[in-house]
Amino acid sequence: VSGPLGLGRGGGQEFDRLRAIFARLGAGAIGLGDDCALIPVGATTLAVSIDCSLEGVHFRTDWLTFEEIGWRAAAAALSDLAADGAEPLGVLVSLGMPGSGERGAEIMAGVSAATQSVGAKVLGGDLVRSEKYLVDVCVLGTAERPVRRVGARDGDGVWVTGRLGGAGLALGGFRAGARPGGALGARYARPEPRIAAGRWLAAHGATAMLDISDGLAADAGHLAAASGVGLEIALERLPCWAGVAPLAAAGSGEEFELLVTLPASFKEAPDFELTRIGTCFRGGGVRLLEGNTPVALPAGYDHFAP
Numbered sequence: 441v442s443g444p445l446g447l448g449r450g451g452g453q454e455f456d457r458l459r460a461i462f463a464r465l466g467a468g469a470i471g472l473g474d475d476c477a478l479i480p481v482g483a484t485t486l487a488v489s490i491d492c493s494l495e496g497v498h499f500r501t502d503w504l505t506f507e508e509i510g511w512r513a514a515a516a517a518l519s520d521l522a523a524d525g526a527e528p529l530g531v532l533v534s535l536g537m538p539g540s541g542e543r544g545a546e547i548m549a550g551v552s553a554a555t556q557s558v559g560a561k562v563l564g565g566d567l568v569r570s571e572k573y574l575v576d577v578c579v580l581g582t583a584e585r586p587v588r589r590v591g592a593r594d595g596d597g598v599w600v601t602g603r604l605g606g607a608g609l610a611l612g613g614f615r616a617g618a619r620p621g622g623a624l625g626a627r628y629a630r631p632e633p634r635i636a637a638g639r640w641l642a643a644h645g646a647t648a649m650l651d652i653s654d655g656l657a658a659d660a661g662h663l664a665a666a667s668g669v670g671l672e673i674a675l676e677r678l679p680c681w682a683g684v685a686p687l688a689a690a691g692s693g694e695e696f697e698l699l700v701t702l703p704a705s706f707k708e709a710p711d712f713e714l715t716r717i718g719t720c721f722r723g724g725g726v727r728l729l730e731g732n733t734p735v736a737l738p739a740g741y742d743h744f745a746p
């Protein structure tokens with residue numbers, strides 16, 4: 441059984457902070473712990489999420505253009521709509537900028553491009569002067585059949601969209617002073633939120649889903665804790681970016697691909713890359729296997745790790 445609000449017991453300092461906040465909010469909050477807040481409105485469900493990108497934590501101005509900074513912040517936020525199978529309506533953006541704020545139009549051009557790429561619009565926002573660049577993006581969408589982190593069952597298949605490890609490989613390149621270009625650079629600078637895949641999976645029986653922001657292994661743990669099942673994942677089945685080893689791919693964060701569980705009987709073929717990587721079992725936690733040998737889990741990203 442998962443802990444309160446689906447966070448389980450693990451997850452390090454960041455999750456300790458979240459649990460303390462949830463405990464303090466008590467009955468003043470509802471439905472916390474998923475990728476989106478899901479609010480029934482009439483015959484549909486409104487999906488809402490907010491995602492903050494901060495200079496020095498999420499991006500560096502010497503690695504990315506300001507348009508790329510805006511694209512990336514919006515894509516990261518939109519990815520949470522994808523994770524719930526929602527269709528985007530639009531975004532609201534609070535922008536913090538140092539100096540005279542002359543980069544705002546470039547940042548918002550990037551936000552708008554990412555938003556338009558999934559058929560949505562910029563709906564509003566706010567500007568503030570700040571010491572560092574800050575792009576705080578609130579996304580709004582609707583979900584006919586919202587898919588949460590809760591819902592995976594014993595025997596369900598575990599699947600992942602796309603190929604993993606490119607974002608981590610590109611990040612390593614930037615850290616080493618290179619400027620990765622082409623498809624690899626784009627994995628970091630212009631990630632694509634998997635909106636169409638999320639909607640397709642929701643319509644084809646997905647039982648639980650989230651987007652890979654902390655790394656496959658860590659996010660698999662979040663899904664396992666929320667659903668109250670264990671996830672067994674075969675490393676040799678992982679679809680990896682060229683030149684990335686499976687264990688590195690399993691630890692690579694900000695991939696913005698979708699990790700999804702589907703009934704054992706699922707066998708439809710979508711028009712996007714979708715790979716079965718494992719199975720849900722009765723129990724808890726994540727088992728990474730190399731052949732038949734368990735492998736230690738790579739750590740996920742923790743904002744408050746000491």
Ligand SMILES: [Mg+2]
Pocket residue numbers: 475519520523650651652653
């Ligand atoms: Mg998410």
